[in-house]
Amino acid sequence: MSHTDNQLILKAENLKQHYHVKQGFFKPDAVVKAVDGISFNLEKGKTLAVVGESGCGKSTLGRMLTMIETPTEGRLAHLGEDLLTLSKDAQAKLRQKIQIIFQNPYGSLNPRKKIGAILEEPLVINTKLSKAERKEKALAIMAKVGLKTEHYERYPHMFSGGQRQRIAIARGLMLDPNVIVADEPVSALDVSVQAQVLNLMMDLQQEFGLSYVFISHDLSVVEHIADDVMVMYLGKVVEQGSREQLFNNPQHPYTLALLSSTPQLSPEKRRVRIKLEGELPSPLNPPSGCAFHGRCRYANDRCRSETPVLRLNHANEQEKDHLIACHAVEENRIEPLKEQVA
Ligand SMILES: Nc1ncnc2c1ncn2[C@@H]1O[C@H](COP(=O)(O)OP(=O)(O)OP(=O)(O)O)[C@@H](O)[C@H]1O
Ligand code: SF4
Ligand SMILES: [Mg+2]
Known part of the structure; x- marks a missing residue:
């Protein structure tokens, strides 16, 4: 395997997905800005996490990245090649390199097919491998994800949730992808099983440079x-940066609220408790200005009228590539983040 450092695998620029929704006979269509201008670079062997509450546009982004849906605007390049202007044939070929895994693998595994047939299906459709070669490949990938040879002849219902997710991961690997979009891959699993599947994914990432x-x-x-x-709120990114930046120096009030709602075991990492109050607003009728203003303790008049732009925090110049969309951060109005815990 060749390891080229910092090889740019996926580049998204200002991706948008605006859905037109019928409101009835006499009303004009409403527009849901499910994803509203997202940009990122994803390098070989790296993981970009996309986080946010239900409805913020995560799955919509996933469908655009895997070319299940065409963006209404923006650019998407895979290894420097513009995906959206390719011919249908070339798109179909590239689609093999970007696979998707869903939260509920049971829904996507055909209950009437054995695991072997499920795994070999992408090979039947997309390759000229012989039956024996397909089986060899399926068994090899099964071993990589921790499934046993005898599982080849079994049906999906005979497996636990965690094992089914391993099957879905195996299927995603059958065509030697570069990118895997994993849409809530462990959300349906018990916490102990979550850790196993996450560890497996990290091992596979190392081994295959995914x-x-x-x-x-x-x-x-x-x-x-x-x-x-990347932290999303109503279709937009509100904060974006490295893991260290997001977890050790979070800035945006929404990120702070998300972090404070997750239990922290180590006292030095405990943070001020910020309760996320109020409902998530309707994407059909998003708030003016900053979409988070109705739930934000720092909101002021500017927040209610002017939409904050995602940008570097100039107060902190060593924070390269840490982007935040918030007036209060820019105005230095946010209180110190960490609280001494008795
Ligand atoms: N085909 C569609 N037509 C119209 N609106 C849509 C369509 N698909 C998604 N939406 C809307 O776009 C917004 C984003 O939905 P999306 O499923 O991407 O969110 P999500 O972050 O994945 O949520 P969840 O955590 O619940 O999976 C939602 O308001 C949703 O109702
Ligand atoms: S821009 Fe204003 S409302 Fe939005 S997160 Fe920042 S302080 Fe809160
Ligand atoms: Mg989703």
Whole structure:
């Protein structure tokens, strides 16, 4: 395997997905800005975590990255090649290199097919491998994800949730992808099983040089697996940076609230408790200015009228590449973050 350092695998620029939603016969269509201008770079062997509450646009982003949906705007490049202007044939080929794994693998595993057939299906469709070669490959990948040879002849219902997620991961690996978009891959699993699947994913990443886009509503789940983190709120990124920046020096009030809602065992990491109050606003009718203003303890008039731009925090110049969209951060109005815990 060749290891080229810092090889840019996926580059997204200002990606948007705006859905037109019918409101009835006599009303004009409403527009849901499910994803509203997202940019990132994903390097070989790295993990970008995408975090935010339900409805913030995580899965929509995942569908665009895997070309299940075409963005309404923006650019997406895989290894420098613009995905959105490629011919259908070339797109289909590239799609093999960017695989997706879902939260509920049971829904995506055909209950009438044995594991062997499920794993070999992508090979039947996309390769010229013989039956024997397909079986060899399936068994090899099964071993990599911790499944046994005898599982080849079994049906999905005979497996536990964690094992089914291993099957889904194995299927995602059958075509030697560069990127795996994992949409809440462990959210349906018990905590103890979550750790096993996360460890497996990290091992596979090492072995195959995979890049991950790891989607989760839970920041604590991504603390160990992420290299970079993107926090989303109503279709927009509110904070983006390295794992260290996000977990050791979080800035945006929404990130602070998400972090304070996850239990912290080590006292030095405990933070001021900030309760996330109020409902998530409707994406059909998003608030003016900063979309978070109705739930933010730092909101002022400027927040209610002017949308903050995602930018570097100039007060802190050594914080390279740490982007925040918040007026209060820019105005230095946020209180010290950590609280002494008795
Ligand atoms: N095909 C569609 N047509 C119209 N609106 C859509 C469509 N798909 C998603 N949406 C809306 O876009 C927004 C983002 O949805 P999305 O499923 O991407 O969020 P999510 O962050 O994955 O949420 P969850 O954590 O619940 O999975 C939501 O308001 C959703 O209702
Ligand atoms: S811009 Fe204003 S409302 Fe939005 S997060 Fe910052 S302080 Fe809160
Ligand atoms: Mg989702």
